[in-house]
Amino acid sequence: MDLTNFFLYGYIHHRDSNIQVESFDDANFVDCAALRDDVDVQRADSRYVDKLNALHDYLGKTYIKQLFDEYTLTQCAMWAGVDSGSSVWHNDHKQGGRFTSNLLVYLDDNNQELGNFIQVRGSGFEHTIYPKRGDFVWLNQKSCFEHRAQNDNGLRRVLSFEFYIPALL
DSSP states (O other): THHHHHHHSSSEEEEETTOOOOGGTTOOOOGGGOOOOOOOOOGSGGGGHHHHHHHHHHHHIIHHHHHHHHOEEEEEEEEEOOOOGGGGBOOTTTTTSSSEEEEEEESOOOOOTEEEEEEETTEEEEEEEEETTEEEEEEOOOOOOTEEEEOSSSEEEEEEEEEOOGGGG
């Protein structure tokens, strides 16, 4: 895994065989395109809160710690689909998010035929990523990067893990 891509291109696309995505297959994923204000995606399926929190801690210790000595685990969540705000170019931290980096674990294959992907852009580049089941995309929410997601067809279930990293301010 080339960690320099996190700073050059604002993301890392990787697979970790220790992440057991199949353990989330039976979870109830809230369709974030139809979310109401009173639905907490992290608590949508209470059977998985402990698994989400344990995976959040693992990802921090395994990946975030490789680059940053200081970080805080913020929110973790699980959802299906793409909400309208995520389908346009944005930076979560610039838009008031309490995190400066997040790591998305994909439970379903994304591909060009389905029209499911995530894009990241910065000065002079735009990359389209088609994560496969079990892959993760680690996003740098530094203000020079933006991203957007698309879900045209089929399942797009995601586990999201947010981190506050002061060095990225």
